Amino acid sequence: MPSRKIAWLLPGLLVVPFYAWGFDYETPAISPEDGSGYEEKPGWAADEFAVAAANPLATDAGYQVLKAGGNAIDAAIAVQMVLGLVEPQSSGLGGGAFLLYYDGHDVLAYDGRETAPAAVDGDLFMEDGEPLAFMEAVTSGRSVGVPGTVRLMEKAHAAHGSLPWAALLTPAITLAEEGFAVSPRLHTSLANDEALRNNDLARAFYYDEEGDPIEVGETLNNPALAAVLKRIARNGSAAFYQGGIAQDMVERITQHPERPGEMALDDLETYEAILRDPLCTPWQQWEVCGFPPPSSGHLTVMQILGMLDQQPLLEAPLDDGVTSSGWLHQFLEASRLAFADRNYYIADPDFVDAPGGDWSSMLAPDYLAERSALIGQESMGNGAEHGRPGEMQTSFAAQPTQPEYGTSHISIVDAEGRSVSMTTTIEQAFGSRIMSDGGTDLPGGFMLNNELTDFAFQPEEEGEPVANRVEPGKRPRSSMSPTLIFDRESGELLGSLGSPGGAAIIHYTARTLVALRDWGMNAQTALNLPHAVTLGDQVWVEKDRFPEATRDALRERGHEISERALTSGLQAIMRDEDGSLFGGADPRREGVVMGD
Structure with missing residues (x-):
């Protein structure tokens, strides 16, 4: 696959060349987490700084930010925003993340985990006294937690960032507008996911009239996501958690045709990332x-x-x-x-x-x-069996094993020795299979998470509460x-x-x-x-x-x-x-x- 160059403008800084590389991948085995085969990689040496991410376009976004004088936090924001575009099955605006940051002196833990809406209770995934089948719960409005990634990124940037916020979203906006080549992994994930085809917005965007996914190497533009990112670039996280974008998310969750969720605008507006x-x-x-x-x-x-x-x-x-x-x-x-x-x-x-x-x-x-x-x-x-690590007694019951999926990881070390380790997620591949266009009425958009299925479906076991049961405002175990x-x-x-x-x-x-x-x-x-x-x-x-x-x-x-x-x-x-x-x-x- 020939190299492809895109240029973006980091406001007030410089024009940065953007490269995408081609690789040869084996046909991936079908598994709960679709991959793109197994290809030996050489490892990479660097003297001053390095960025590692799950897609070459995302890695390059972080690399260019560091080259432009940004730090590890700046680079992580650029990487995350591009990942949400080119690897939408794993993370994005509609999900959450944990960010561990070393600022050269201290280690800080930024919690952008999703939260349960205020109106839910422990029976969220119970019907007629029995827990829902896992995929029935996933592909519903009930599974969507209040997204945390945008507010997490903004909070970390306010405390540690060096480049302007808007500049860090420019790579993802440029790619969303000009398009990127669909990777083997994205194509495979689309091909193997029948549930995503049931969402009208996602089906129209990712599949043709016969239901076949967009092909490897085909250019994919995402005008809706570009418009959403532009609003966030101008107005910060408030553009995401209030107004038209928030309203569109709430409507799609609460109007789900089978099992609507309980998300409210106030749940979004009051969300906080925690240090x-x-x-x-x-x-x-x-x-x-x-x-x-x-x-x-x-x-x-x-x-x-x-x-x-x-x-x-x-x-x-x-x-x-x-x-x-x-x-x-x-x-x-x-x-x-x-x-x-x-x-x-x-x-x-x-x-x-x-x-x-x-x-x-x-x-x-x-x-x-x-x-x-x-x-x-x-x-x-x-x-x-569990042990007893402390003297204090607990009244909890053990949680039965449930499926857990998804996510993507970013590691960065900058030239000053600061470092980010950030894992980011929408849980299952393509999350809840609910896509939001942010109220733009443009093609594309972003996927909403299904993180609430990380809670215990059964709030009690043998009459005792499960620690990881659903409760309003609670963050599911990860x-x-x-x-x-x-x-x-x-x-x-x-x-x-x-x-x-x-x-x-x-x-x-x-x-x-x-x-x-x-x-x-x-x-x-x-x-x-x-x-x-x-x-x-x-x-x-x-x-x-x-x-x-x-x-x-x-x-x-x-x-x-x-x-x-x-x-x-x-x-x-x-x-x-x-x-x-x-x-x-x-x-x-x-x-x-x-x-x-």
């Missing part, structure tokens, strides 16, 4: 910083790693370039125990208390030693795990990483951290390793990536093994000993790293 205290956890020579609840990511990742550190070595962790069956057994068992705690304790901290009154109780060394001692030679299957790594002795920033992938984000992130710290791998090699995931019972291993002997050895230990595509979207940027940067992008998606 939270990050969780920073010592891990041998590193300090790993991540997001606190309502994310379960950092706590569950560090529980897994803390338990693994106390396990005897059954065999060498690597066997001919893949993780060995002995290491995988311990990793999967630690995951079962960590997920049992996650499902029992973790929810929006404005609605539930931490065990023992402090979330760090779940990471106390003595507690993790106690949990690690439960790992034996045979799999515990679905028998993992697995997003944006991560920053520091040297414990010097305090120097060592890296930024994260991944999409629903609940499996936790496994992808934990395994990558082990590969980076313990196995001496660079960012790209660590991201290339095959995946293995369990949410508490069955084990999924990445299709065609593990030797049969490894799978058989796991079965001998009692693991129920199935193969499937596990489409992560890891991005990582690590600092080498000489101070230079090396970035990796997941070979399962279309991302690249750019830097100087």
Whole structure:
């Protein structure tokens, strides 16, 4: 595919050339998260700054902002706005995000997670005393939470940005107006999604009269999104949360033909992004910083790693370039125990208390030693039970396992050593399958999330409330795990990483951290390793990536093994000993790293 150049004007700065690259992709396997095959990537070195994102156009937007004198926050805004255009199945204006930021001195956690409308209750996804089928809930107005991404971006920019707000939206506006080439992953996601065709606006925009999706390489313009972005560029987040754009979202949610939602204009107008205290956890020579609840990511990742550190070595962790069956057994068992705690304790901290009154109780060394001692030679299957990390009793019930999907990840390190790790989402592919044109009556628009399906569908189990039940104004529990790594002795920033992938984000992130710290791998090699995931019972291993002997050895230990595509979207940027940067992008998606 030949290179294609677009020019945009960053107001008051310069004209920036914009490049899109062509790649050859294998035909992707159909899986709950559609990908674009598996293509080996080289990894990318840089001396001063680097940007990693899930689409080359988005990466380049961030790169050009850094070249123009912007910082990591500026670049993240430009990247996010382009991702919402070129990767609408994963994130966008209608979703939410967690942004972890290192400003050169402190780590800050910006929570842009969606919230439940004020009019909902715990029976949101119950009908006739039974929970709705998952996809019935997803593809409805009930699933849409109050979007947080725009207000999050504005709040972070007001505190830390250096370039004008409007300039950072210019790349996405230019691409939306002039068009971009449809990527293999977007085409595949459209082809595999029958539910999206049921939305009149999306069907008219993404499909032809026969219902076939727009082809790979075809130019796609999005006039409605361009108009919406222009309003936000001029008037800030108020243009999104009030007026015509907000009215259009509310009407589409509350007038859904089958199961309308309860969103009101006041829910949008009063939404706030929250600045939270990050969780920073010592891990041998590193300090790993991540997001606190309502994310379960950092706590569950560090529980897994803390338990693994106390396990005897059954065999060498690597066997001919893949993780060995002995290491995988311990990793999967630690995951079962960590997920049992996650499902029992973790929810929006404005609605539930931490065990023992402090979330760090779940990471106390003595507690993790106690949990690690439960790992034996045979799999515990679905028998993992939650522990008791604090003295305080809780009256919660464990949440049954539900599907979790979606998201995209951005990692950035700027020339001043500031860094962003941001995971952004609309939950399932194309979210609720409700598209809004912002009241513009132009073709295109943006997708609305289905984040409320991350709440427990059943508010109670055996008469006890579930911590992650639906409540008005509450933020649903997430697995997003944006991560920053520091040297414990010097305090120097060592890296930024994260991944999409629903609940499996936790496994992808934990395994990558082990590969980076313990196995001496660079960012790209660590991201290339095959995946293995369990949410508490069955084990999924990445299709065609593990030797049969490894799978058989796991079965001998009692693991129920199935193969499937596990489409992560890891991005990582690590600092080498000489101070230079090396970035990796997941070979399962279309991302690249750019830097100087």
